[in-house]
Amino acid sequence: MSDTIPAPIPFVDIPGQVRRLRDRIDARVRRVLDHGQFILGPEVRELEQALSDYVGGAHVVTTGSGHDAILMGLMAEGIGPGDAVFVPAFTFVSTAEAVASVGAVPIFVDVDEHSFTMDPLDLERRIAKVRRDGTWRPRAVMPVDIFGMPADYAALGAVAGAAGLFLLSDAAQSFGGTIGNQRVGRLAHATMTSFFPAKPLGAAGDGGALFTDDPARADTYRRLRNHGQDARGECLSVGLTGRLDTLQAAILLVKLEAFPDDLIRREAAARRYDAALARHVAVPHRPADTTCAWALYTILSDRRDAIRAALAAENIPSRVYYEQALHLHAAFAASSEGPGSLPVTERLGQRNLSLPIHAELDAATIDRITAIVAAAAG
Ligand SMILES: Cc1ncc(COP(=O)(O)O)c(C=O)c1O
Known part of the structure; x- marks a missing residue:
């Protein structure tokens, strides 16, 4: 640090x-x-x-x-x-x-x-x-x-x-x-x-x-x-x-004129994250024949909170989408089956972390982020 x-x-x-x-x-x-x-x-x-x-x-x-x-x-x-x-x-x-x-x-x-x-x-x-x-x-x-x-x-x-x-x-x-x-x-x-x-x-x-x-x-x-x-x-x-x-x-x-190029930049950022992080955390799954718009780049790790803290110490933002799944919100209690009813969703809430991604993100910044994530993830 x-x-x-x-x-x-x-x-x-x-x-x-x-x-x-x-x-x-x-x-x-x-x-x-x-x-x-x-x-x-x-x-x-x-x-x-x-x-x-x-x-x-x-x-x-x-x-x-x-x-x-x-x-x-x-x-x-x-x-x-x-x-x-x-x-x-x-x-x-x-x-x-x-x-x-x-x-x-x-x-x-x-x-x-x-x-x-x-x-x-x-x-x-x-x-x-x-x-x-x-x-x-x-x-x-x-x-x-x-x-x-x-x-x-x-x-x-x-x-x-x-x-x-x-x-x-x-x-x-x-x-x-x-x-x-x-x-x-x-x-x-x-x-x-x-x-x-x-x-x-x-x-x-x-x-x-x-x-x-x-x-x-x-x-x-x-x-x-x-x-x-x-x-x-x-x-x-x-x-x-x-x-x-x-x-x-x-x-x-x-923005639509620039969009195809923005998508290429986002994809390049995602691939650079993948290459550096795949041995340390679960990187986003890529279903066959499918391309992502990379609204968010989201990893999974049991050490999510430690990774988050290490990034915050270096002034790098990260976010949890979504910690509280919708079936656990009061507004939806009427049709929710409550805690335990959506086990995969609930597990994801404990382990996910989204890292910065956008068309302006340069390789050096990604490398800085991935070094911190890799060290904190072990
Ligand atoms: C999955 C999802 N659905 C709906 C919305 C609603 O979109 P908006 O904020 O433009 O109303 C958003 C975004 O904010 C979203 O992420």
């Missing part, structure tokens, strides 16, 4: 990325300030087209946040009171909160211990149990592409399909990920992502998007994000104020 504490390094270097793109962002923002169409201005449509091109042709409806997108994804299917939506508990609160907000119940499914994403076998068991109990009506399955790694949509889609359930993808963390030649956005009936600033494709504020291959469903999303109104202004069903600001769309257009 050094005598003087080095300057802090960012966990996600958002100002660094903005510096790199600043001229183009300024020009785009200036144009919006000049035309003044701050709500559903031309950049919103332009971004939706650019996102559609990026994912290979899905219909895209941008939203005020990833959470709004999930709400609308559920509302569009008429999911509400009496309905059950199967979700992982190893995720950010928004996943289950959105389900509860539309009046349905989140039924928690355990995750695979390697990929950290929804376990298809446990999904099958939980669907059968809900059907047996008869209290709630199974309606949909919503896996989460945790940390940026797409879930196993082939297996999960097969279970959902056999049970007649709709497949939504909480892809808040995984925009830019792929399975085979399909990008996130094309892997489920409906996909919701987030442009929260720290996400792989981040705005300068809140933002999100819905993706679907079904034009009628996209029309419904467009209506829902604008108070449920149709083109004539009639409110056909209750909706939200769920629109992406034009200014955010303008900034995202610049």
Whole structure:
């Protein structure tokens, strides 16, 4: 350990990325300030087209946040009171909160211990149990592409399909990920992502998007994000104020241009971490034929707290996502089976640690981090 504490390094270097793109962002923002169409201005449509091109042709409806997108994804299917939506508990609160907000119940499914994403076998068991109990009506399955790694949509889609359930993808963390030649956005009936600033494709504020291959469903999303109104202004069903600001769309257009290169930088950082750490901790699992957007780079170790302390002593940030799984939060007690009901999820909470990852992270900084992690992990 050094005598003087080095300057802090960012966990996600958002100002660094903005510096790199600043001229183009300024020009785009200036144009919006000049035309003044701050709500559903031309950049919103332009971004939706650019996102559609990026994912290979899905219909895209941008939203005020990833959470709004999930709400609308559920509302569009008429999911509400009496309905059950199967979700992982190893995720950010928004996943289950959105389900509860539309009046349905989140039924928690355990995750695979390697990929950290929804376990298809446990999904099958939980669907059968809900059907047996008869209290709630199974309606949909919503896996989460945790940390940026797409879930196993082939297996999960097969279970959902056999049970007649709709497949939504909480892809808040995984925009830019792929399975085979399909990008996130094309892997489920409906996909919701987030442009929260720290996400792989981040705005300068809140933002999100819905993706679907079904034009009628996209029309419904467009209506829902604008108070449920149709083109004539009639409110056909209750909706939200769920629109992406034009200014955010303008900034995202610049960031989307840089996105393929950012993903390459993130992948290079992840590979450098893997190479240095694989002998010391469990490094992220890479399912066959799948690429990750690296929203987070997350290791597992029984010495997690010692690693964390060693990094903190050198002014290096690390975070635990997620220490308290959602089935243990008071808000979800009604449908939770309590402690011990999701053993893999609960074990992950004790052992996971996320290290800095972003497109500005240089090799020397990664080497500094991995040296500390390796020494503390033993
Ligand atoms: C897994 C997951 N779902 C949903 C959300 C909600 O996205 P937002 O913050 O844009 O509302 C987030 C991110 O914050 C997330 O990580």
